[in-house]
Amino acid sequence: QVAPTKYSIGGRVPITQKIADAKKPTTLTPDDISRQKQRVQKLLGERDYEAAIPLLTKLAALKEPQFQETATWAKQTLPTAQEQQQKLREAAVSACQKARALRKQHDYSGAVQVLELIPVAGRTTELQQLLAESTDLADEYTSLRQEIDESLKRKKYSRLRSLLERYLKLKPDSPKMERLLRNLEKNPP
Numbered sequence: 001q002v003a004p005t006k007y008s009i010g011g012r013v014p015i016t017q018k019i020a021d022a023k024k025p026t027t028l029t030p031d032d033i034s035r036q037k038q039r040v041q042k043l044l045g046e047r048d049y050e051a052a053i054p055l056l057t058k059l060a061a062l063k064e065p066q067f068q069e070t071a072t073w074a075k076q077t078l079p080t081a082q083e084q085q086q087k088l089r090e091a092a093v094s095a096c097q098k099a100r101a102l103r104k105q106h107d108y109s110g111a112v113q114v115l116e117l118i119p120v121a122g123r124t125t126e127l128q129q130l131l132a133e134s135t136d137l138a139d140e141y142t143s144l145r146q147e148i149d150e151s152l153k154r155k156k157y158s159r160l161r162s163l164l165e166r167y168l169k170l171k172p173d174s175p176k177m178e179r180l181l182r183n184l185e186k187n188p189p
Helices: 015-023 030-045 050-058 065-104 110-114 125-154 159-168 174-188
Strands: none
Touching: 030 050, 030 065, 050 065, 065 110, 065 125, 110 125, 125 159, 125 174, 159 174
8 A cells, every 4th residue: 555646546556557667677686586596496396397487588588797697597498497398298198198097997096106206396287186086086995995804804794785885886896895795695794
């Protein structure tokens, strides 16, 4: 909030003034440039190319003589970052395809492992959703397996049928669980 002037309305700066202020050249200090370069290096280390590339582009465009070393570094680094970004995008697409194939085979934990290989910064919305769903299914599968084992161990058969049915929906290729369900149906508790 600014004090009202003849150019402001209700203490707010009009948009035309903001645009004019944005067009004024900003003076960058060597510390500013150093911090930006460090930020870019950190982002590249995290494989966050989406955030690093715009900063690299700005650094590469520096014209001031005192920043030429940084500008040269940015110009040399930019193509590699763009290439790595493209490779990461391709890896994310490939990971999603492989995870879907593993899920069709009812290998939910395998799908999670494949998807988790993609760094967080490189995960698309689709990959994040697929990872969340696969994680939920893998957790449910593990939980059901534990509940079934516990029910058998304690000879508590009241919920066993529903647990087995849900387990077989998640993992229909389980002869042991199919046999257990058939035995339970033949000999109810």
